[in-house]
Amino acid sequence: QVTLRESGPALVKPTQTLTLTCTFSGFSLSTSGMCVSWIRQPPGKALEWLALIDWDDDKYYSTSLKTRLTISKDTSKNQVVLTMTNMDPVDTATYYCARILAVAGTGFDYWGQGTLVTVSS
Amino acid sequence: SYELTQPPSVSVSPGQTARITCSGDALPKQYAYWYQQKPGQAPVLVIYKDSERPSGIPERFSGSSSGTTVTLTISGVQAEDEADYYCQSADSSGTSWVFGGGTKLTVL
Numbered sequence: 001q002v003t004l005r006e007s008g009p010a011l012v013k014p015t016q017t018l019t020l021t022c023t024f025s026g027f028s029l030s031t032s033g034m035c036v037s038w039i040r041q042p043p044g045k046a047l048e049w050l051a052l053i054d055w056d057d058d059k060y061y062s063t064s065l066k067t068r069l070t071i072s073k074d075t076s077k078n079q080v081v082l083t084m085t086n087m088d089p090v091d092t093a094t095y096y097c098a099r100i101l102a103v104a105g106t107g108f109d110y111w112g113q114g115t116l117v118t119v120s121s
Numbered sequence: 122s123y124e125l126t127q128p129p130s131v132s133v134s135p136g137q138t139a140r141i142t143c144s145g146d147a148l149p150k151q152y153a154y155w156y157q158q159k160p161g162q163a164p165v166l167v168i169y170k171d172s173e174r175p176s177g178i179p180e181r182f183s184g185s186s187s188g189t190t191v192t193l194t195i196s197g198v199q200a201e202d203e204a205d206y207y208c209q210s211a212d213s214s215g216t217s218w219v220f221g222g223g224t225k226l227t228v229l
Contacts, residue, residue, distance in 0.1 A: 037218065047156075047164065047207050047220040060216050063122050096163060107154035107169040107209065114163055 002026035004036075004097050004112035011118050012087050018117060022080040022097030026110075029055055029075050033103045036080040038071065040093040041114075048093075053080060054102065089119045123147060123212040125221035132227040139195040141224045143208030146189055153191040154209040155184060157202075158223075164207065168193060195226075203228040 008020035020038070027034060037052040051071040052060045061069050070083045080097060094116045098108035125145040133139040143153060153171050156164035166175055168184035171191060181196045191210075195202055208221040 039220075046223045047158075047209075049209075049218040049220060052218065060218075063217060102215075105152050105170045107152075107166050108156070108164070109166050109169070109175065111163040111165075 002099060002110045004099060004110060006095060006097050006112045006115040008095070008115055008117065010116060011120065013121050014088055014119060016087050018082075018084045018087050018091070020082045020084075020095055020097075020115065020117075022082070022112060024078050024080070024097070024099065027099065029053075029073055029078070029080070031055055033101045035100045035102045036073070037098050037100055037108065038080075038082045039096045039098060039108070040091075041096070042090075042093040045093075050084075050095075051082060052100070052102070087119045091117070092119045093117060123217065123219050125208050125210060125219055127206075127208060127221040127224045129222070130225045130227065132229055133198050134229045135200060136197055139198050139202070139226055141193045141195075141206050141208075141226065142190055143192070143210075143221050144190045145210060145219075145221075147213040148186065148189050148191055148210060150213055151211045151215065153184070153186065155182075155193045156207045156209065158205045158207065159203075167206075198226075198228055200228050202226060 004024040035054040038050040053071045068085045073080045094114040096114045098111040155168040158164040171186040172184040183194045
């Protein structure tokens with residue numbers, strides 16, 4: 001059974017750095033083709049893809065946010081971590097992690113329940 | 122940056138057919154995916170690789186592709202299908218993923 005769960009602070013102040021952790025089970029990020037991605041959704045708005053890390057430790061970032069994002073993995077802990085620097089109120093959103101087998105073309109087939117992050121002083 | 126364009130809203134009566142389109146320049150080259158999202162819930166994949174349906178997704182959900190436009194079709198719409206629907210694909214290089222702006226499906 002594949003599950004993903006996001007964790008991190010619910011509230012951050014402007015200019016601070018956000019660190020989110022995705023803890024997953026039911027698959028291994030060392031399996032060829034396996035990837036985990038971060039996606040966010042501001043309240044009442046559309047989904048926005050942020051970053052992806054694959055089994056080979058290749059990393060991909062949203063063009064508009066790449067200077068602020070870092071994605072990493074700890075395969076032994078089944079975790080993927082996203083950091084976003086210089087947080088702003090416009091970054092208030094629900095942040096999701098999701099699994100994708102990018103080469104196989106599965107799409108984001110499993111998602112976490114999401115974690116709401118509010119940016120406010 | 123690459124964009125996918127969806128209509129903001131579609132309305133249908135129960136039992137009718139709903140069609141939601143998504144357009145993007147790289148769609149002839151990259152697969153499209155569709156997600157259903159109900160209020161307060163995470164998105165659920167309903168179509169992958171343009172027209173494949175994951176297990177557990179009702180047969181009334183189907184997908185098609187023609188040139189730079191992909192279409193999600195829901196036949197015999199039910200009240201429970203009322204949700205936001207998002208298309209998703211990748212840019213021409215396949216290294217940047219993108220979502221459409223979402224379509225709110227209203228069942229009248």
